[in-house]
Amino acid sequence: MDKTFDKKTLVESLSPIERKVLPHLSDSFIGVDKISEKSGTDMTTTLRALEFLKNKKLVDLDVKEKKIIQAGINGIYYLKKQLPERRLLNELEKKREIKLDEVGKVCDLNENELRIAFGVLKKKAFIEISSGKIILTASKQELTKKMLEELFLEKLPVEFDLLEPEEKYAFKNLESRKDIISIEDKRIISVKLTELGKEISKSNLDENLIEQLNSKILKTNAWKGKKFRRYDVISPVPRIYGGKKHFVNQTTAYAKKIWIEMGFKEMPYNNMVVSGFWNFDALFTAQDHPVREMQDTFFIKGIEAKLPDKKIVESIKKAHENGMDGSKGWQYNWNEKDAKKVLLRTHTTCLSIQTLKKIAENKEYPSKYFALGKCFRNETVDWSHGVEFNQTEGIVVDENANFRQLLGYLKDFFKKMGYEKIRIRPAYFPYTEPSLEIDIFHPIHKKWVELGGAGMFRPEVTIPIFGRHIPVLAWGPGFDRILMEFFNITDFREIYKNDIAKLRDMKFWKR
């Protein structure tokens, strides 16, 4: 590019604020505050203009970090009321001696101030303390002369690097006392024109460039024959925030899409409040199983659920007590009262079993259903546990379903969720046999992370529903660890914290 064109382009790209500031600069350094004053632009705007000019290599900025010593809160107070040691001296000058137990009141000083005043004055040998009294020992001359600390305080603010040895001494003494002085790091910016800057500043800066194209200019064709101010397209712009779905819902929507692609229907049930019957009993969980105790489950006070029709209740009672189809059952007396307890679902498997009943009524098999949602656990909250957590649930009802197919569905789902490497290992749940646990390989921690269980429903579960044992593949792995990994969340409590700044900045789910 030829040089004159270059300069012309440069001039055309100067924004109104740059044009406003430029005439007040010269080839020697001038403080930014002066430029702001002369050009009549506020400090922020001036700085922005100078930053633009610097990017165009028209100015050099000189930034000096300076430590400025200022009077602190107590310093300002003592500037008005004098330092405690001076106040004590003043009183002593009048009275020569003061009783120790009265001195605070006489001089209007608190204990802390007194302690310091004593220390300072004793060091200077201005006072003596004996038999419960403070006695003045300073000479008249000493009394009238200002102390170094007083002189220093009055001189503030000063620059740290310019302190005289005496001042340094005073500074040290005062610095150790509470809030008398404070140190502030100040950036002092000055600016001068570069060679290029000098040339540009000589050119005509008043040329009439179009700043913002608008409808009026278009309507009147005023743009014809005129030039537009050129933008610096590289410089940063203000941040904006879009509306968006909550990141948990983004992730669950994706997971749902996978299930639907795999031919699964969403379960017709999604109740969070459920009876012990559907959450536990129908899933062959013995009534004295620890999970049914108060400390693990949220039971709801003062209400009782209605049980479904007698046939299924009797059948489940039998499964628990003495078993069926050759099973021995749990060998105890099953109690209707526990089944009627109302609770917050501890797993989405309670949706599967309710759905299974509907499937049985409609003889709708083979069929495949999924669910995805919150479950509840009565726990103390910490980084790895929350009272509300997500599970994804699935069932396949098919006369020919088998364990290998169960692995097939799970592997396929987790592959689509982004986990090529999963580990399937033996596990135990009261309602499935065989049972398995799914681990995903954590790419950062390089270890297996447990997601949750799956299996084939036991005959003690299927027979009360279908009247005979039909294979049902079922799974309910947790979901939160997946989204925590993707969104780099290390603390469980962050998931539902609703920190707006974080939500605005959070990336979108994509796999």
Next chain:
Amino acid sequence: MTILTIDKKQFEKKVGKMDKEMDNTITMMGTPVESVSDNEISIEVFPNRPDLLSYQGFCRSLLQYLGKKKFAEYNVNKPLKDYVVKIEKPVKSVRPYTACAIVKGLKLDNEKIKEIIDIQEKLHLTLGRKRKKLAIGIYPLEKIKLPIRYTAKKPDEIKFIPLEFDKELTGAQILRQHPTGRDYAFLLEGYDLYPVFIDANNKVLSMPPIINSRETGKIDENTKEVFIECSGSNLVYLKKTINIIASTLADMGGQIYAMEIQDSENFISPDLKPEKIKVNLSDINKTLGLNLNEKDFIKYLQKMGLEYEKGEVLIPAYRADILHWVDIAEEVAIGYGYENFNAELPKISTVGEEDKREVLKNIIREILVGLNLLEVSSFHLAIKDDIKKMNYDFKDFIEIENSKTEYNVLRMDLASNLLKILSENSDSAYPQKMFEIGKVFSLDKSNSNGVEEKERLCVALSHDSVNFTELKSVLDYLFKMLDKSYRLEQFDNFNFIPGRSAKIFVDNFEIGIIGEVAPRVLSNWKLKMPVSAFELNIGFLSL
């Protein structure tokens, strides 16, 4: 979660080097390795396998899994003279059953005593449901005169020195003064008689399920013979427990002797004859999707410590988890190795479909996101005091029993949560515009669970010049996009500024409320920025 911790050196001597491969083998046997340190190995034992709760039991099973040990058979010697436990009538109404055994020829050291105490405690916690279902006592036979009576007495008539004490206490005092007594007192609450084991010298051996006698109920390094009892209300589980302990002690080198339990029906305890279950190989193959022949099938059974005989699977007496042939299917699957299964997707055709209610929720989300609103997501559990900031004198809470956190009720609106979120984010840039879609809960007797769950939408806008008009524009837009109509009916409510709130109606059903939030409510939340909000049931907007 029950963790078994074993000595690493001892394990490596008996089984093999604890390397990565061994770690994987143990996990694939169904006992995930929790941690391995220089001296110890910790593994998780699932509740269906109480027989693995000891070093002996775990090694037995692992050696079988590795093909280094055969089906475990235990010889039980017939009862000798006076090897009798008589269950007397008074105890039948308290803790009616016991199963017992005698083991001789033990060479105990500190390590083994620790192991015995450990399995006893673990069985108490798991199978025993914290001693409620069963409690175990182990006694040095040398200090006992047989036969033994299992009976019940009045608390004040029971007198013995309990473990860890040096003075005699009555049954009642033990429950008040002894730390273990205090811990388990609730198990005897309400009973007039407390159970006791008493020997032929009339000495109290123990007061189950609480504590043993110091004199007759503590084993040490000199103990060579032990009497074991397990008491409770469910005989099936008591027998299983005795089987587990007797086989563990036999694995330590002991010889098992049976006892005669005299009850309304006498029986010999323990009975370590394997149980039998009929299994069709074709059922197993169909369940697992495999095609095993009988030879392979038997091989995998043996790996799992089982045996096969004429169409029946033999289950050792210490196993408590085989209820049905499907349990055998899992055994075979573990024997075959979960990692060796070829995953397969079947060719059955089903049509996938999202629930209609969920479809609607997603449409609403899209509409509101298009208006630059941010979706938030909060807990369904709420704090009563938070709700009261808006619903001052509300009483019909759905309360949670014994919550471990401050959350003590189910949420009944979404607006409270949104106000809370706004109040926690006052340092974020305004305007803040947000919405939440989710369930709220109310008591409803007509519902089978006693609670009605409704899907709601709440929108809240907050910035310095927010007002009713701006919010109503959002509502208008939402309904227009949903191709629905609504109408507002002005009404005053103390949560909103009078004259600036309304009820929302669709087809003459009241579905929600809209307004500028009253300063009093805002100040309850310490909010310094005005808020306008609407909340409505979306059930009526169905597609």
